[in-house]
Amino acid sequence: MNKALGIDIGGTKISWALINFQGEIINEIEKTSTPKTKDEIVALLKNIISKYENEIDFTAIATAGAVNNENTGVIGSTANLANGYKDIDFQSLSTKKVFIENDANCAAWAEYKIGASINCKNSIMLTLGTGVGGGIIINGKLLKGKSGAAGEMHFMMSRKKERKCTCGTWDCFEAYASGNGLRLTGAEIFEDDNITTYDIVEKASKGDKKAILALETWQNDIALGVLGLNNIFDADCFVLSGSMEKFVNTETIEKFVNENIVTTPTKIYHAKAGNYAGMIGAVLLASELI
Amino acid sequence: MNKALGIDIGGTKISWALINFQGEIINEIEKTSTPKTKDEIVALLKNIISKYENEIDFTAIATAGAVNNENTGVIGSTANLANGYKDIDFQSLSTKKVFIENDANCAAWAEYKIGASINCKNSIMLTLGTGVGGGIIINGKLLKGKSGAAGEMHFMMSRKKERKCTCGTWDCFEAYASGNGLRLTGAEIFEDDNITTYDIVEKASKGDKKAILALETWQNDIALGVLGLNNIFDADCFVLSGSMEKFVNTETIEKFVNENIVTTPTKIYHAKAGNYAGMIGAVLLASELI
Numbered sequence: 212m213n214k215a216l217g218i219d220i221g222g223t224k225i226s227w228a229l230i231n232f233q234g235e236i237i238n239e240i241e242k243t244s245t246p247k248t249k250d251e252i253v254a255l256l257k258n259i260i261s262k263y264e265n266e267i268d269f270t271a272i273a274t275a276g277a278v279n280n281e282n283t284g285v286i287g288s289t290a291n292l293a294n295g296y297k298d299i300d301f302q303s304l305s306t307k308k309v310f311i312e313n314d315a316n317c318a319a320w321a322e323y324k325i326g327a328s329i330n331c332k333n334s335i336m337l338t339l340g341t342g343v344g345g346g347i348i349i350n351g352k353l354l355k356g357k358s359g360a361a362g363e364m365h366f367m368m369s370r371k372k373e374r375k376c377t378c379g380t381w382d383c384f385e386a387y388a389s390g391n392g393l394r395l396t397g398a399e400i401f402e403d404d405n406i407t408t409y410d411i412v413e414k415a416s417k418g419d420k421k422a423i424l425a426l427e428t429w430q431n432d433i434a435l436g437v438l439g440l441n442n443i444f445d446a447d448c449f450v451l452s453g454s455m456e457k458f459v460n461t462e463t464i465e466k467f468v469n470e471n472i473v474t475t476p477t478k479i480y481h482a483k484a485g486n487y488a489g490m491i492g493a494v495l496l497a498s499e500l501i
Numbered sequence: 502m503n504k505a506l507g508i509d510i511g512g513t514k515i516s517w518a519l520i521n522f523q524g525e526i527i528n529e530i531e532k533t534s535t536p537k538t539k540d541e542i543v544a545l546l547k548n549i550i551s552k553y554e555n556e557i558d559f560t561a562i563a564t565a566g567a568v569n570n571e572n573t574g575v576i577g578s579t580a581n582l583a584n585g586y587k588d589i590d591f592q593s594l595s596t597k598k599v600f601i602e603n604d605a606n607c608a609a610w611a612e613y614k615i616g617a618s619i620n621c622k623n624s625i626m627l628t629l630g631t632g633v634g635g636g637i638i639i640n641g642k643l644l645k646g647k648s649g650a651a652g653e654m655h656f657m658m659s660r661k662k663e664r665k666c667t668c669g670t671w672d673c674f675e676a677y678a679s680g681n682g683l684r685l686t687g688a689e690i691f692e693d694d695n696i697t698t699y700d701i702v703e704k705a706s707k708g709d710k711k712a713i714l715a716l717e718t719w720q721n722d723i724a725l726g727v728l729g730l731n732n733i734f735d736a737d738c739f740v741l742s743g744s745m746e747k748f749v750n751t752e753t754i755e756k757f758v759n760e761n762i763v764t765t766p767t768k769i770y771h772a773k774a775g776n777y778a779g780m781i782g783a784v785l786l787a788s789e790l791i
Contacts (some may be wrong), residue, residue, distance in 0.1 A: 287765070333647045345734075349639060353520025356735020359624045360764035366729025370658050370677065370722055380728070380761045388661065432660055433771070438670070443635075443733070445646025471670045474567070474650035480504070 215497065216263045217490030219314065220274040221245065222291025222383035225252075227259055228488065230494040233324040235485060250293035253304070258304045271497040272301065273317035277360035280501065282310050310497035314489040316353050316362065318482075319346025321492030322450045324374040326484030335440055336373035336403070336482070337364065339433070339455035342377065343385040343392075353496070364388070366439065368432060387432035390455045392439065396432075399423040403450070411460060426458060434464040437479065438471055445474040452467055452482030505549065506553045507603060510564040511535065511692035515542075515544025516777065518547055518628070519557065520784040524615040526777060539585035543594070550595045559598040561787040563779035564608035567650035572600050572790065576649055593768065600787035605777040608644050608772075611782030612740045616774030621737035623651030625730055626772070627654065627780040629723070629745035632667065633675040633682075637734070641646065643786070654678070656729065658722060680745045686722070687715040702748060716748060727769065728761055735764040742772030762774025 214237060228240040240260075246252050260270050276289030276297065285297040288413040301309045311318075313339055319328075319336035328334040332351045338344035345362040347354040354361045369382035374395060377385040386392050390408050397411040398404050400421050414422035451459055465479040484491060504527060507520040518533040531549075536542050550560055566579030566587070575587040591599045602610075609618075609626035618624040622641045628634035634650040637644040644651045659672035662727050664685060666676040680698050687701040688694050690711050704712035727739055741749055755769040774781060 242644045267748075287640075289720070300563065345733075349644060350642075354639060354642075354734070356736045356764045358735055361733065361735035362736075363732040363763040365732040366656060367658060367725045367764045368660050370725055378761075378763045383729075383732075435660055439673075440733075442653040442655040442673075443651065445651035445653075447647045470538055471668075473653040473655045473668045476645065479683045 212266060212268050214267055215494045216260060216267045216270045217487075218259065218270065218272045219294075219487065219490040219493075220252075220272060220316065221484035222275055222289075225255065226490065227315065228487065228490060229263060230392065231489055232495070232498045233260060233494050234321065234484075234491045235489070240487065243472065245292070245361045247293055249293045249299060252293060252296065252301060252437040256304050260309075264305060264307060265305065265340040268501060269310060269497055270305050271490070272309065272311040273314040274311055275314055275495040277358075278311050278313045279359045282312055282497075284311070288456075308497075308501050310501055312493055312496055313346075313362070314351075315344035315346040315492070316355075317346075317492030317496060318452060318484065318488035319348055320353065320496045321449070321484040321488040322452070322482055323348050324495045325487070325491070326488065327450045327482055328448050330480075331337055333444060333446045334448050334450060335444060335446050336452060337388070337433075337437070338421050338453040339390065339451060339459065340453040341390050342409040343389045344453070349444070357441045364436070366436075368435065382472065383431075384436040387429070388436055393455070393458075394431065395428040396428050397422065400428070402426045408455075418445075431467075433459060434467045437464060441468060441477050442473045446477050448480055450480050450482050456481060502555060502558050504557055505515055505784045506550060506560045506561045507777075507784045508541075508549065508560065509779040509783075510562060510582075510779065512565055512579075515545065516780065518777065518780060519553060520781055522785070522788045523775075524611065524781045524785050530777060534762060535582070539583045539589060539617075542583060542586065542707045543589060550599075554595060554597060557597065559600060559787055559791060560595050561599055561602040561783035562782040563604040564601055568601050568603045568606075569647075569649045570645050571634050572602055572787075574601070574663060581777045598791050600791055601645075601784065602647075602786055603636075603652070605634035605636040606645075607636075607741070607780070607782030607786060608668070608742060608778035609638055609775040609782065610643065610774055610786045611778040612742070613638050614785045615781070616778065617740045617770040617772055618738050621768075623736045624670075624738050624740060625627065625734060625736050626725075626740040626742060627678070627727070628743035629678060629680065629749065630743040631680050633679045634743070639734070653709040654726070656726075658725065670766070674722075674726040677719070678726055682693055682722065683715065683745070683748075686718050687712065690718070698745075698750065720753065723749060724757045724789065725734055727754060728758045731758060731767045732763045734769050738768040739768055740770050740772050742778070746771060
């Protein structure tokens with residue numbers, strides 16, 4: 212059959228489509244709101260999978276949350292998903308193989324196989340959205356760590372407890388490089404706690420100097436994080452994705468990083484695999500691993 | 502023969518010994534000052550190797566500086582070694598195989614094979630000396646990156662240009678977590694630029710509150726870096742080595758990291774493989790790779 216059902220499970224919505232092993236979506240993408248309880252999520256997934264089960268080799272799920280090294284279940288809690296989500300037995304949803312992987316890891320894999328980082332065996336994807344997600348590929352394999360939770364972009368950008376992070380600690384890269392980080396940087400510059408990310412981007416587009424400073428400061432924070440990551444990983448390239456990446460100048464970041472690097476120069480790219488990189492990457496990864 | 506000549510090339514001295522494939526040093530360790538020119542280094546190495554060539558399977562060298570992915574040569578410049586060091590053709594020094602790897606990577610490998618991090622397939626060694634070295638093992642393999650330069654502990658601990666780092670940029674982990682970082686932290690607390698690392702440690706041992714604060718601040722900076730690294734790598738364990746590690750309380754760091762972690766709990770160990778972990782690790786690594 213050489214095709215699979217790809218499913219993307221996020222905190223807000225669940226999307227799915229048939230995808231071939233070249234990473235092409237071969238029917239209409241469907242989507243619905245993510246149910247609020249574990250049982251409703253299970254019922255929905257069973258219903259979706261049963262429709263396609265006869266025409267697919269397997270189901271591949273890109274999900275929020277960390278996924279174990281066996282690609283069978285979610286570990287730890289996922290703040291944006293129903294209680295008990297981590298206890299779902301995904302394999303029980305289908306008579307055919309069900310593969311799951313973290314959505315940022317899947318998207319990084321899609322970029323590596325069919326997107327911006329093709330042939331970059333050592334590449335790092337940063338998803339700049341409300342938060343910051345990370346997917347790291349080393350020597351052609353996903354970095355998973357001892358339990359599958361690797362790739363969290365919570366390394367410190369200050370030792371002085373200046374900005375609380377959603378993870379409960381202070382001054383993580385995510386707290387500065389995310390959309391929320393831009394908002395907080397803007398709030399500091401405008402001395403206005405009510406300013407939104409949208410306000411900042413809108414004002415900057417009209418030439419407002421404070422808003423431009425907020426965007427530049429935010430972009431410089433991203434660049435400092437990328438510099439640190441490349442000193443650790445000596446990566447072929449970085450891919451920036453997510454709703455905020457369109458406000459980033461990759462050339463400026465690349466220049467800064469390569470001028471200050473201890474290891475060897477890298478490249479910074481905008482993501483190319485599109486909004487459905489998660490489910491596409493899940494299918495491409497599963498097609499190699501199962 | 503099942504033994505090799507292990508050589509450790511540092512900025513100050515060169516050490517060597519016969520080492521078996523269990524990582525045991527089987528004769529007296531010899532050492533001499535590192536010559537000041539490339540030609541003298543080459544002559545010295547040839548002389549050392551020629552003495553042992555008939556009784557070894559290969560020569561394995563742990564060297565300062567980043568080493569390429571083929572383990573044949575040094576890439577980039579190494580500030581503490583002679584001009585032209587990176588142009589040495591190490592294989593030409595012997596009729597038997599010559600293997601080289603970065604010294605921090607070799608020491609991390611020795612800890613993984615016979616030291617503190619045995620069975621930790623995902624482990625990170627931090628060498629706390631004048632600077633900070635790093636050796637990272639992922640899924641039982643050294644993290645080398647695209648060119649071999651990975652593992653540099655230069656990620657930022659501040660976005661505000663507070664402390665210049667030896668790498669030319671600002672506020673790297675190394676600038677805080679190193680022995681020199683302790684000295685600078687002490688200089689800030691004592692408001693005395695002439696204070697030495699030795700002074701700080703000595704005063705602290707006598708109960709001086711400022712000195713104790715300097716050591717605690719330094720240790721907390723190390724803990725913040727370890728926390729960030731474990732959020733990225735989800736490591737089984739960290740190993741602390743180098744001349745400064747004896748001033749670190751691993752239990753305090755482990756407790757802080759595990760209370761604040763986004764991924765899963767880790768362990769912090771003192772190094773166990775000893776002062777010659779570099780040459781031992783070089784031999785153990787080469788015995789698997791060549």
